[in-house]
Amino acid sequence: MAVKSFASDLLCLLYVQWKIGDSRGGRMLEGMYRRVAYGLLVVLMLTFGGTSTARAQLSADGTGQSAFSIPQSQLIQTDILDSMLQKQPKARPVIFQVGSHLMYSQAHIPGSIYAGPGSQASGLTLLASKVKTLQKSQLIILYCGCCPWSHCPNIGPAFKRLHDLGFTNVKALYLANNFGDDWVGKGYRVEQGN
Amino acid sequence: MVLLLICGLFVLPLQSQTALLHRLAPGFVRSDLNGQRVDLRALRGKVVLLNFWASWCGPCQVELPAFQSWQTKYGSSGLQVITVAMDDDTQPVTAVVKKLQLRFPVVMGDDELGKKYGGILGLPITFLIARNGIIVERVNGAADLSQLEMKVHSLLSDR
Incomplete structure (x- = not known):
């Protein structure tokens, strides 16, 4: 949901930047990129980090146990x-x-x-x-x-x-x-x- | 007592881990994973980075790619990286060598080699051997790679 919202905001800002080309739009766009990057990072960490931790904890023979x-x-x-x-x-x-x-x-x-x-x-x-x-x-x-x-x-x-x-x-x-x-x-x- | 000695089951202290520093590196001849002969004494005149590792050792896997890049970067200046895998089996070692694309000689370790180097009782362990064959550095555990590279660089400039 959050990713969808980031994506739609980003598209709007890209449009503003393309249509108006002002520095305010550019700054907003820069901030938006950063937010999107953080958002993606969190999503990636939750997806892959969570999976590997679960895999380590759940391995049937116990291998991978810290x-x-x-x-x-x-x-x-x-x-x-x-x-x-x-x-x-x-x-x-x-x-x-x-x-x-x-x-x-x-x-x-x-x-x-x-x-x-x-x-x-x-x-x-x-x-x-x-x-x-x-x-x-x-x-x-x-x-x-x-x-x-x-x-x-x-x-x-x-x-x-x-x-x-x-x-x-x-x-x-x-x-x-x-x-x-x-x-x-x-x-x-x-x-x-x- | 005789039986115990025959079995090798006697209590004794291993030599100090610093005992080898500033001494001639113990020589060894082994075949690497590709069947090529590796003779440490024949490398006199080169700076040798001798690293002990194992396939199951996490910190070792961080160091090995750096050593490979140093071999590429400094090989023509006289650096020779040799690594000794302390695994019990060859198969996982070969897999790591392939995965990390290691092209320096990798030999399988054994008791004798471990004891010669003061006991390899924790990994990784890295030795730096100067051109004259003297051990100038022993790093226990994961090395500070930037510091180690500076030492390699400095040894290479000693002609």
Whole structure:
């Protein structure tokens, strides 16, 4: 409706500009162009932005889920996990790395298990198979650290998958920059190999 | 213990990420996606921009087209861009190379190469290597492209 109104106003002003050719008409026309451009921009953002967001949220397998979809209350900080690993060796959480295998084999949290990239359907299937025998109340910690938290494509879908499978005690390790900076660079222990 | 060592499952600190700075870049020889031999040592005399990326890394996809344009712009002045894809599979890498029309050598990464460069445990990571083979810059994460281009430009003028 708004677009239709812009279009009819614009046609009127074009007519005024062509017929009269005065500077007032020109200024009005300039303002009109700007309004039309803003209007079109809003329409485009609502159409495409809204669609892609919905697509990300609605993807059936959870891929495309942002790391920001994980509630703050379900995040665990590096120092807490490190002290947990050192102080409670018998009550260890089950830790899964849900990023690339190449990164896992270079360095990973001691005792953690490679579970495949959460951004890919194959990774989510592998994760599901790894948790098959676990109690739903088991404390599970997921981490990736492939890229900055805001860009991580793996942690959000992996978290969602475990949530969908009924696991009630899942935490995600918050790595602001990446595993190298936020875990290895801070001197926490790592293992290497497969 | 022996078993653990054989399996490679031992706890040890990786070398510091700054340890490579101002040192000779670790050499490597690999085949790129087109089957062409890439030998870093053979590029002595050129300024090398060595970038580690992956197909699933968002910030990497922003940098790669810029690196391609620099290769075109500065190639004749002695710049050589080489990128290492840290994907587990080649297929998605090939797709990105095609989509972004990358024409510089792209090689697949591995454990050995990652460890040689201090551990590639987050992406993207970019190294600038001077004409004498010394690493003069390591950029962790998305680079400030205008600053990086200025550094490339400055290195190219050092003859």
